[in-house]
Amino acid sequence: MEELLLRVVPGLAEQWQGATPEEIAQIERIAGRPLPPFYRWFLARMGQSMGPLVYPFLDFSAQRLVSSYAEEVVEPEPRFLLIAYNSSRMMPMHLFYDLDAPTRADAMVTEREAQGHEDDLYDQFETLREMLAWDALYQFRMREMPQQCKGTLSGDHPNLLSLIEPVMSHLGFKQSIATGPYCRLYERADAVMLCKGMPRQGVDQARSFGLGGTSDSALRKILGEIATATPLKVKVDEWAPALT
Template identity: 70%
Template sequence: MPAQEEQGVEAVMEELLLRVVPGLAEQWKGATPDQIARIERTAGRPLPPFYRWFLSRMGQSMGPLAYRTLDFSAQRVLERYDEEWVEPHPRLLLIAHDSQEMMPTSLFYDLDDTVRGDALVAAKEEGAYDDDLYERFETLREMLAWSALSMFRLKKMPQRCGGTFSGDQPDILSLVEPVMRSLGFVQPISTGPFCGLYERADAAMICKGMPRHGFDEARSFSFGGSDAGVLSKILGEIAAASSLRVKVSEWTPALA
C-alpha cells in the first residue's frame, strides 16, 4: 500500500481527485446534513465513513466527475425511496440511480460487505431480485478513483492499450505492484486485491478484478503513456520480473 503521509484515507482521496479532475474544487457540492441523516435512517445502520465523506463533498454535485447516466445525488436517492421505486432493505442501500431508458442498472451498497471504512458496490437491473447483483468494485472509493484516472489521465494520453494480467497464483496485483514501484510508479490511494492504481508523470495504469469471485487469477488493465514503446517496455518488465502472463488485446490508436 502507498504511504498515506499520516493523513486519513478521505484526505488522501480528496488530494487525488482535486489534483486529477480539472475544476472539481469549484464545482463539487455536498449534501445537507439533513439529507445525510435521512439516508442513514433509510439504511437502518451507520453509513460507511467514506460514504459520509462522499455525501459531504459531492452529495449534491460531482462536478466534472459526474457519470453520464448515474445520479449519485442525495436528493435523487431519497426521491427514489420516497416514490417507492426502491424500498428500504436490511442489506442493500441505493447510492446511484441509473436514468438510461434501456436496461437501467442502478448501484447499491452491500452494507453487509464492508471493508476499509467503505462497502462493496454492486449493480442491479430494475426489477431484478435483490440477490441478482453484479459486483462492480470492492469499495466506492476505488470506483471513484479508478474512474477519475480513467477519464482525466488515461484518456488524455497519446497512446493507450488494454489487456489482462493472468497467472497461476492468487492476488495478481501483489506481483504487479513491486515491479511498478521499481519503475517509478506510485499508488495514489490504498486499494484492496481487486483494484490497482499506478501513476508516474508520463504514464498511468488502472487494473480491475471481480469482487466476490475469489482470486480469479486474472486482472484487466488499461494503460496510457507517451508512446507505444514506453508501454510495451513496462509491460515487458512486468512479464519478465514476475510469473504473470501479459496479454494486450487492443491499442488506441491502433498500431501500424
C-alpha cells in the first residue's frame, strides 16, 4: 500500500505527516478496543496531513477526530469509530469504521450522520485500504487519461470480479494491491481500471467500473475482451470526453 501511494501520488513523501503516538493512543481509548493494524499505519503516516491525497471536505486528522469526541459532536460507541469529519454545510455525512466488521487487518468504512442510527448506514468500502487506493488511482491516474468511461459489470456468480482476473492478466494488467470481493484495482502503463461494489447492500450481481486509457478504441478492446472471455455483461454508461 505504501509503495502504491508513494508511486502514484506526486510529492506525498514530502508532504504527509503522521499523528503522534499520544494522539493514536487517544483514538484507541475512544474506540475502546485495539485499532485495526492498517488504521494504525495510516495514522502513523498521515494522521496529521494527507498531503496531496487530502479530500475536499473530509478531515481524517487525529486532532479533528479527538476534538469531535471532546466537543461531543460525536458520542463514543462500541461499534463505530469516527475516522473522517465532513465539514460540508449541506447534510454532512461523516466516515466511520464499523469495528464489528473487521476485514484483513482493517475494517468496513461506512457513511452516516454524526449522531446517526445503526440502520442509517451507507457502506462505502470493505476496508479503508481499498478506499484510499481507489481514490489515489482515480485522482492521480485515471483522471489523467485522455479517454475514460464508466459502467457496470453484471452476472450471476458468487464472486463476479474473480472472473476478470485471468483476462486482465492476459491483457498485461497488474493488481495495484490485494483486495476483497467488492473491489479490484488494475494498472498497466497506458491504462487503469477500477472496480467497486457496495458491501452489505444486498445487491451482489453487479460491480461498477471506471476505465481510463489512451483512446476509446483501446478501452473498447479491453471491455470487449472481458465481454468475450467471461459470462459477464458489460455496460458502458458514460464516456469522458463524450464520443462524437
